[in-house]
Structures are given as C-alpha cells and as structure tokens.
C-alpha cells in the first residue's frame with residue numbers, strides 16, 4: 853500500500869497539470885466577444901498569436917456601428933469581413949494596430965479572416981454574427 857503512494861502522487865500531479873493546461877488553453881482559443889448589449893459604437897479589440905486570432909466569435913446587433921481595433925501580435929496580417937463596407941484593415945506588421953469602423957447593416961453569420969495568402973486556410977478566421 854505505502855509503496856504505491858509516491859507513484860499515486862506522481863499520477864495526481866500529471867493529471868492536475870493536464871487539467872490546468874486544458875483549462876487555460878481552451879478559453880484562449882475560443883473566446884466570444886458578445887457586444888449585443890448596450891448602445892452606442894461597439895468597440896472590439898482583436899489580436900493574434902501566430903495564425904490564430906484571440907477572438908473566435910464576435911456578436912453585434914444589426915444596425916450597430918462597429919469599431920474593430922486589430923493589434924498585430926506577430927507576423928504580417930489583417931482583419932477582414934467581406935460583406936461589410938469598410939471592414940478591412942491594411943496588412944500590418946507585429947506590434948502595429950489599426951482601427952476600422954463600419955455599420956453591421958445586415959443580419960447573419962459571416963466570417964472574419966486574414967487575407968494574407970494561406971492564413972485563412974491555416975485557421976486564421978472566426979465568426980462575425982449579426983443578430984436581428
């Protein structure tokens with residue numbers, strides 16, 4: 853019985869480490885910014901780590917004026933939603949940021965993405981949801 857105690861402690865430590873790793877990694881890659889509450893301009897900050905945005909879903913109301921500030925966390929990237937006029941930053945370098953403002957004038961689920969070739973395919977995208 854006592855012989856197994858150190859082994860059990862080791863197993864518990866490994867299990868705890870894995871649980872903590874999962875707890876910290878999953879929310880980072882699946883963060884939703886719900887801006888459907890409140891009034892006025894909806895200010896949303898987005899950054900990236902490698903080829904992943906820190907935000908996986910943005911929610912606004914139809915008719916909202918949306919101001920997105922994209923801060924480049926590394927590499928050369930932009931932030932684009934094809935369906936909305938003005939929802940496109942320039943391609944910027946690490947450490948730079950750019951703000952774009954547009955009106956979410958139609959309801960639906962759209963995609964924001966990085967237009968640098970290959971990045972969208974590599975996973976650099978998220979959902980832009982406009983709620984009726």
Ligand SMILES: [Cu+2]
Nearest residue numbers: 929966968971
């Ligand atoms: Cu990119």
